[in-house]
Amino acid sequence: MRCMLIDDDIPTVEALRRIVNWEEFGITEVQAAHNIQDAKQLFGQAEPDLIICDIEMPRGSGIDMIQWARDRQYEGGFIFLTCHESFSFASKAISYDADSYLVKPLDKQELEAALRKSMDTLKNKIMMGEYSKMGQAWLKNQDLLERSFWSEVLTAAISPRIQLIQSEVQKRELPVSVQADYRLLLISVPRSQIEREWDESIFHYALSNLVSEILSSQVSGGRIIAYQVDKVFYNAVLAESRVDRKWLEASAGEIIRLSRHYLKCTATCYFSEGAAISGLSQLKAELEQADESNLIFRGRVHLPNEPFHVDLTERYTLDTELFTLLFVQKEKAQIVNRLKKELELLTSRNKLDSATLHAIREDLLQVVYSLLSRHHIQAHRLFADELSQQLAQDAESSVFDFMKWAQALTEKTVDSIREVLQSEGVVERAKRFIQDHYTQDLSREDVAASVYLTADYLAKVFKNGTGQTVKEYLNDCRIRAAKQMLLESTASIGEIAMDTGFDTISYFSTVFKKWTGETPAAYRAKHKAAL
Incomplete structure (x- = not known):
């Protein structure tokens, strides 16, 4: 080449x-x-x-x-x-x-x-023998017009009434029969199932092209609708019931195979029964719901009226005592590996559905929150960062997303507890936070939040570690900075008070005299003259 x-x-x-x-x-x-x-x-x-x-x-x-x-x-x-x-x-x-x-x-x-x-x-x-032809149908104006129509039908932007749909078909001069029955094929690829190197827009385009090429002999490009819901890429395919069902099912299998081979992703296909054009928006919603609840049957063709065979005769319960012990022992690898094995076992036995995964998540959170509370760590602050929030939001989308969240949760929990037990490390981080933010209006609660502890517990640890209260250490930082500014700058007493985090000149003067035995003005006059 x-x-x-x-x-x-x-x-x-x-x-x-x-x-x-x-x-x-x-x-x-x-x-x-x-x-x-x-x-x-x-x-x-x-x-x-x-x-x-x-x-x-x-x-x-x-x-x-x-x-x-x-x-x-x-x-x-x-x-x-x-x-x-x-x-x-x-x-x-x-x-x-x-x-x-x-x-x-x-x-x-x-x-x-x-x-x-x-x-x-x-x-x-x-x-595919289409090197010089690929993409032609996709760009045809007729296909664009028809695709827009079907998109509005599927989202019910066009009211699902035969008369209104017929009116739109005539207005747009489309080759669409409103009397025919249509079978809906929904192709799903969650973002977590594709390689990270993909740009989302380019991937979506590539997937749509692949689907169009495989189905082009029986389904026009205008009847293949690409769209995205949250972090899931979809292609909805409208095929009239006269299209051979066996061929369509075989094509769906080919889409899954080629998606895995060329796009390096896991696609899943869902079929509906044949239905009138007015019922397609409801069918689309039902297939999306089926996809959302599908945790362990990915990479397959799912036919209508064939529900996922999940064995729920005996509900799984997480061994919270065991996981509490593993967290206490700070066995991060064992926690993650044990969770992974449990989910793999449930999957292999067809015992994992969305309700079970949700229950496991809640039980694991109960273990974590209980331990954090015992160590006076504020969970809502510990997991307030954007990445933690996003992982938590995606945790129940798939087993893969659940394990990403569980690993991050475990890492943060164990590391935070370890730092609290090493009180010197917590105190040093609190001191550094004060040093970096002493010019701001800081409270004891602000400092405690920076190390994810309750204010009372931090006060106790801080006093034991430094011999000072948080407030005393804060004022110490401010007075040391004020002393330097009094000697090295020409700023007024009021400006220095504001620049070092004091609300008023009078309070600044009171604290300054308590720390140094002199007023700010006297300190400047005495020590600047000596320089």
Whole structure:
């Protein structure tokens, strides 16, 4: 295969030539151009299979290049390079079917991952015999109009009444029969089931293209609707009941297989029974609900009226005594591994459903909150960071997401308890927080929150560790800073009081005299004169 590098920065081109083992990706020839004009000339001489192109160049942008190439039916791979992350550039790149969008300075692993993805996509196109044709149906105006119509039907934006639907079909001049029955195929890929290297928008486009190619012989592109709900990518496919059911089911299996092979993700397919067009929005909601409750039957084709066979004859209960002991012993690895084994065992026996996973989560939280309370740690502050909140929100979406949350929960819980037991570490962190924030209006509760402890417990630990109360240590920090400012600056007494965190000059003067035996003015006059 042939690759073309386009970048006005010659060192970047040479670096790309040098750092990549091109033969590893099946690329035997690498050409280089330093502007769009030269690139077009090379393109005319020998069309490359892959183009790696900088976006921002003085004599024509990378967007101009991909638009020019796509206008000439170029179906090869395209990787963009840029110095700035820009939504407008990214969205344009996606609209012209770019494979990847990399930000400089380039990371070798990210570049190689992008190359691998482009090569896999090219091989897939070649395998399907559509290398020079892929994407044509997707861009046809008729398909766009029909896709918009079906999207509104599925979301009930068009009222599910036959007369209103018929009116919309006539108004838009669509080849849609409102009298026919339709079977709905829902293809689902949770974000957690795809590789982290994927840009979400590009992945969604790639998945839709793959689905369209597999179904194109029987289902038009206008009847394949790509959408996203929270962190789940969906493709809804509308097939008239006359479409052979066995072929459709086999195609769904092929979608799952090729998604795993080329997109490196786990897709799941759900079928509905045939239904009138007015009932499709309800069917879509039912299939989405089935997908939401599906924890252990991923990567399969699910036919209508075949519910998940979960054995709930005996409800599972987490051994809270055992997990409490493991937390007390601070056995982080054992906690996570034991949870993993328990979930794997439940999965293998078809005993894990959403209610069971929810119960396990609640029992584990009960163990954690009880231990944190015993050590005077405030759980709502410990887990208030954005990452903890997001992991907790996703915890019941899948077994994978649950284990990510459980591992983070375990790490924070055990580490926090260990720090509390090593009171010196807690005191040092509290002191550092005071030193960093003494200019602010700090309370004892603020300092306690910084180390996730209750105020009373911190006060006890702090006094034992420093011989001072939190308030005394805070004032000590403020007075030391004030003394330095009195000697080294010309700021007024009032300004220094405000800059060191005191509310009023009178209170500042009272505390200052208590700490030094002198008023601020006397201290400045006496000690500045001595300098």
